[in-house]
Amino acid sequence: MKAVRVLVLTGYGLNCDVETAYAFDLAGACSERVHINSLIDGDARVDGFHILAFVGGFSWGDDHGAGVVQAVRLRYNLGSQFQKFIKDGMLIIGICNGFQTLVNLGLLPGLNGNYTKRSVALTFNDCGNFRDDWVRLKTNSASPCIFTKGLDELELPIRHGEGKFYTDAETLQSLDQGNQIVLQYAASDGEPAKGVFPENPNGSLADIAGICDPTGRIFGLMPHPEAFNHWTNHPDWTRMKEERKRTTESTDPGPTDGIRILQNAVEYVRGNL
Numbered sequence: 727m728k729a730v731r732v733l734v735l736t737g738y739g740l741n742c743d744v745e746t747a748y749a750f751d752l753a754g755a756c757s758e759r760v761h762i763n764s765l766i767d768g769d770a771r772v773d774g775f776h777i778l779a780f781v782g783g784f785s786w787g788d789d790h791g792a793g794v795v796q797a798v799r800l801r802y803n804l805g806s807q808f809q810k811f812i813k814d815g816m817l818i819i820g821i822c823n824g825f826q827t828l829v830n831l832g833l834l835p836g837l838n839g840n841y842t843k844r845s846v847a848l849t850f851n852d853c854g855n856f857r858d859d860w861v862r863l864k865t866n867s868a869s870p871c872i873f874t875k876g877l878d879e880l881e882l883p884i885r886h887g888e889g890k891f892y893t894d895a896e897t898l899q900s901l902d903q904g905n906q907i908v909l910q911y912a913a914s915d916g917e918p919a920k921g922v923f924p925e926n927p928n929g930s931l932a933d934i935a936g937i938c939d940p941t942g943r944i945f946g947l948m949p950h951p952e953a954f955n956h957w958t959n960h961p962d963w964t965r966m967k968e969e970r971k972r973t974t975e976s977t978d979p980g981p982t983d984g985i986r987i988l989q990n991a992v993e994y995v996r997g998n999l
Contacts, residue, residue, distance in 0.1 A: 729756040730995045733775040735824075737762035737796065740783035742821065742952060749952035750779065752981075753988035762796070766803045773807070776995040777817045780824025782885070782950060792848060792888040793826030801831055805842075808833065812841055815999060817991050818944045819873060822886055825936070825946035834946045835906055836939030837897070846893040846901075846937070848948070852929030856887040860961060861927060861949060863935055864912040870942030871908040872994045873987050879916045880909075880983040881960065882949035884927055889948040891930035891937075901937060909936035909947055954984030 732755045736743035747757040755777065764770040772778055786795035800808070812818070812833070820828035825848065828834045832842040851857060863880040893901075901907050910933040911919045911926040918933045919925035926933050928948070936947030957963050957979050970977050981989060 728996075730754065730777065730992045731775045732757040732777040732779055733772055734759045734779045734781060735762060735765075736760065736781065737785060739785045739787050740781050740823065742782035742950070745955070746779055746781045746821065746952040749955040749985060750777070750988055750992075752955055753985050754992045755988070762799065765807075766799065771807065772804070772811050775816070776999055777819065777991055778808075778811060780818070780820040780827050781952075782822035782824060785823055785827065788823075788888070791830075793823050793828075793830050796823075796827045797830035800827070809841060812944065815943065817872065817995065819991065820944075820946040821950055821952065822884075822889075822948055825948055826888065828944070828946045833944055834939060835897070835901055835937055836941075836944060837900055837904075839940070841939070845897050846891065848888055849890050849892055850888050851886070851890055851927065853923060853927070856885070857889070857924075857927045858885045859883070859924065859927060861935070862912040862914065862916070862925065863909045863949065864916055864918060866905055866908055866910075868905045869908045869938060870905065870940065871938040871945055872942045873938075873945045873990050874908055875990050877983070877986060877990075879912065880987075881954070882951055882983060883953045883959075884949050885953075886928070886948055889928040889930065891928075891932075891934040891948075893931065898931060902932070904940055906937050906940065907932060907934055908938050908945065909934070909949070911935050951984035951987040954982045957982055
């Protein structure tokens with residue numbers, strides 16, 4: 727079986743690259759951590775990879791805004807490589823700071839096939855502070871997003887200070903009509919949080935936690951799937967273990983929500999690329 731190759735981008739201030747590479751390996755891929763300077767200097771290229779992962783952290787200290795400096799460096803040094811990568815049908819995921827970078831690059835939301843226009847933003851949390859918590863998420867079953875196929879309700883951790891999704895009314899309507907709103911923060915009943923804190927931890931419009939491009943091949947989200955790579959990552963894992971022992975024949979819970987997201991991408995590549 728041909729290896730599914732994942733380029734996990736790393737660089738100054740990014741701190742989730744090892745975790746992301748590990749999670750992709752658990753999902754069945756073959757990951758490689760590549761420093762942004764190696765790509766800029768030409769020592770490495772995105773050619774030959776199937777999935778490109780923009781990871782979490784604080785690239786360049788977020789000194790000019792979350793993901794801004796990284797987006798500028800990538801746009802003017804690697805923009806043509808990214809455009810070819812998209813044209814060739816490959817996959818891109820941006821997690822937390824990676825999501826912020828994707829929207830600053832214009833790779834998301836990619837309305838009308840335009841992967842250079844910035845039309846949405848991720849800005850300071852309404853609560854006024856950094857949030858480190860777990861959230862419930864509702865997926866959009868009608869979305870073309872490859873990463874969330876077959877998934878309904880999820881639980882994932884968040885850790886961000888600038889996660890509020892914001893855009894103008896026209897763009898929001900376009901995202902809704904195109905089913906590009908992939909993930910929404912949800913209440914305990916699994917329905918969208920309707921802006922209520924802390925279920926919606928940052929004040930995102932329409933409770934948006936993640937979006938995709940019209941093809942479903944580019945996906946950005948604020949929660950961290952790579953940080954839920956084993957069931958013991960979950961704060962309630964001991965209770966969940968006891969519940970399984972009492973209600974099911976097997977105590978094996980299978981892959982976590984985070985790994986299932988990445989498995990969808992790996993399986994898509996195997997079946998289509």
